[in-house]
Amino acid sequence: MNREQRLVARRNAADSRIKDFLDAFEEAADRLSIPCSERRRFLGWTIENLWNKHIEERMNRRLVIENEINNLGLRIPNGTVRKAYTASFALPADKVKDVAIDGLEETGLTLSQPAEGEYLISGTPQKHGDFTLTVSYSTVEGEPRSSFKLPVAFNPDPRSIWRDLRSRLHKDGVKPDWATEYIMVKEDAEGAPRKDVIAASIQGRSHAHEERPRDDYFAARHYEDSDWYVVAVADGAGSAPLSWKGSEIACDTIIEHCRENLDGNKVFEEAIAAFHADPNTELRSVLTAQVSNIIYKGAVKAHEAINAEAAAQGEKPRDYATTLMFAICKHFSFGWFIASFWVGDGAMCIYDEKGGSAKLLGTPDEGEFSGQTRFITMREIFHDKDLVAKRMRMTIVPDFTALFLMTDGVSDPLFETDNNLNDFNKWKEFYSLLKEGFPEDGIPGVNLTDDNPEAAGELLEWLKFWRPGNHDDRTMVVVK
Amino acid sequence: MRILPVYLLIDTSGSMHGEPIESVKVGLEALVSSLRQEPAALESVALSIITFDKDVKQILPLTPLDELQLPEITTPESGPTHTGLALQLLCERVDKEVKKGTAETKGDWKPLLFIMTDGKPSDSKLYKDMIEEVKKRHFGNIVACAAGPSAKAEELLKLTDKVVSLDTLDSTAFKKFFKWVSDSINIGSQSVGATDDIALPPPPPEVNLIL
CATH class of the missing domain: 2.60.40.10 (Immunoglobulins)
Structure with a gap:
């Protein structure tokens, strides 16, 4: 068969199938007595119906799939x-x-x-x-x-959207946005090295972003004649409009009070030596009375000084709300005597790397929520004698690596919890962080060798470390 | 990491259907996107949305701002306003989602609450009981918004002394309101160390402060 014959044969076959189909249709129509005049319309109606059904089924299949996909609830992260x-x-x-x-x-x-x-x-x-x-x-x-x-x-x-509006200048009489101090204490008469004080304070990023003042403050002194060290750190409450001033008054009052009471105070030093030689109850209470006179009275004076300033300015003392921690320490032939007072959060600790101890000088005042704490401006902190006693500490240790005082801007991100503050290993990590810095953020460590005044500036840079969600003012004083 | 939890309670009862709820959605989008431009908020704020009509739903569980995507908000055509039930769910969620400080964990910041309604509670008995429960949760701030002419500010004043009102339920009013909410949250996220109520920024003219 050639090509033409094949085509004819195929057409004939198709024709015969159509004929069969039409015959079948006619037969069925006859059987159902469909009138001839209606048959064409009926055929059209049938096709239309089937077509619609087809479309509907197709759409339903799509809708079923769409439903299934939508029910997956696909989400991608930000x-x-x-x-x-x-x-x-x-x-x-x-x-x-x-x-x-x-x-x-x-x-x-x-x-x-x-x-x-x-x-x-x-x-x-x-x-x-x-x-x-x-x-x-x-x-x-x-x-x-x-x-x-x-x-x-x-x-x-x-990190890219913090506005850094820090300024070294006093703005409208408000203190500068950062401060550093290095107190170099040269060798004693026998040539033995003595501890120095490194201090730095910087306005937090959250305050810098809004041009709000640094609420933190520190003050530190070493009295050459008596060889006493006095260090104080305060953190003004974020919600109190004049707290930046409150922290200043609190620390400066302590320094002044301690100078008056430590300079040439042989009675106190004798009480310390006597107690160390024979730590009995009687000598303890003699010493405690002396310590209270300096430490407790200092805290009361700070409270009163703020009240006086508030009264003078016609403001409320609570607008000056500030935490306060301070310590006095002195090296004796038998070791270091340290006494302290602490109200509020942050951390104050005697860290002894060789001895493997980290002695927290109190318990941070913290509430059930972050940011809740107590302030030196609160009258109630002086009411309960037991509670007042818990805020005061005194101790004699052979030696220590460093005495740290820091605001919660430093302790919150680096320690987070009370448990960690009481864990020597966490303090060991902290100390090495202080020395090593944060290389991942290009922030170098602090060179803690003796008589290195550069360390204060290094500490200031170190305080700029990055921790998400932690951008409070940061202040740290180290006696080492 | 500690967060600043922010709960938004939004009235989705029948009267909010249509333009009002559409304006709320636009306002919420603007709120989220403007907070995302603020570094302190971006690193600390977590947001939750609870809607209330006849039913009460937490349509957004407490989610950090950087991770969150706004869910769909729907309103029925009519029906009661179960404000009391909304406060009940709020307390349940706060108890579950907000971390308290212990020796082992750092507590979150005090949560903030913003509640917006265009009517009055249909479940007034439960509403009254729940106000006491809400107070026990020690929110850092509670701001209530009486939106539109039918809102009852005096009911909201039982919950908080910080009540604002909007004269109308149109998009301008809601836009201004949510902008102000966003500013308030932002101030909250910067007021680290705050112990008292967090100060609110002054509201714009469209948002009336009720004292």
Whole structure:
């Protein structure tokens, strides 16, 4: 058979099938007594009905798939601007084809398909903001494409949006945004090295961002004649408008009070020596009375000095609310005598690396929520004698590596909990952090060798360490 | 890491249906996106949204600001306003989601509460009981907003002394209100070490302070 014959044969076969079909239709129509005049219309009606049913089924199949996809509740995580981002999701490959994402381009990301049914969004987002991506896909042939929304946000890197408005100058009579001090104490008459004091305080990023004053303050002295050290650290309450002044008054009052009471106070020094030689109850109470006279009275004076300033300015003392911790210490032939007072949060600790001990000089006042603490301006802290006693400490130790006083701007991020503050190993980590710095953030450590005045500036730089969510003022005084 | 928990309670009863709820959505989007520009907020704020109508739902569990994506908000066409039930769910969620300080864990910042309603509580008995429970949770601040002419400020004053009102339920008013909420949260996130109530920024003219 040639090509033409084959075509004719095929056409004949088709014709005969159509004839068969028409015959069958006519037979059925006869059987059902469908009038001849109605038959054409009936055929049209049948086709239309079946077509609609087909469309409906097709649409239903699409809707079923859409429902299934929507029920997956696909979500992708948010990202950070200029940090590599990847997010993946899966869609059933047997039901979903030709996946595309609208709105992806403007975010700087691209879509790829690492495996069948697997989709990967990746790249480095360039713009911050909230975006709504539209994921579209094909389901059933002949049906329109389906889609769902995929919200995503790209956050700025928090570090990049802090405004640093720190200034060294006094602004409107408010203290400068940072301060440093190094007290170099040269060898004694016998040539033995003596401890120095390193101190630094810096306005927190959150305050710098809003040009609010540094609420923290420190004061430190070494009296050459008596060889007493006095160190004080205070943290004004964030919510109290004049707390920056309150912390200043509190520390300065302590320094003045201790100078008056320590200079040439042979009675006190004899009481210390006597108690050390024979630590009996009677000598203890003699010494305690002496310590109270200096430490407790100092705290009361700080409280009163703030009240007096508030009265003079016509303000409320609570507007000056501030924490206060201070310590006095002196080296004797038998070791170091240290006495302290502490109200509020932060940390004060005698750290002895060789001896393997970290003695916290009190318990930080903390409430059930962060930021709740007590202040020297609160009258009630002086009411309960037992509670007052708990705020005071005295101790004699052979030696120590460092005496630390710090505000919660330092202790919160680096210790976090009370348990950690009482853990020698955490203090050991802290001490090495102080020496090593934070290399990942380009912040060097503090060179703690003796008689190194550079250390104060280094401590100031060190205090700028980064910890997310911790941007309070930071102050630290180290006797070492 | 410690967070500043912020709870937003939003009235989704029938009267909020339509333009009002659409304006609230726009306001919420603006709130989230402006807070995300603030470093202190970005690192510490966590947001939760509870909607209340006949039903009460926490449509957004307490989620850090940088991670959150706003959920859909729907309103029924009509029905009661179960404010009391909303406060009950709030207390349950706060107990579960806000960390208290212990020797082993650092506590979160005091939570903030913003509640917005355009009517009055339909469950007044429960509402009254729950006010006592809310007070026990020691929120750092509670701000209530009486939105539109039918809102009852005197009911809200039982919950907090910081009540503001909006004259209308249109998009301008809500926009201004949520901008102000966002400023308040931002101040909260910067007031680290604050013990008392966190100060609120002055409200814009569209937001009336009720004393």
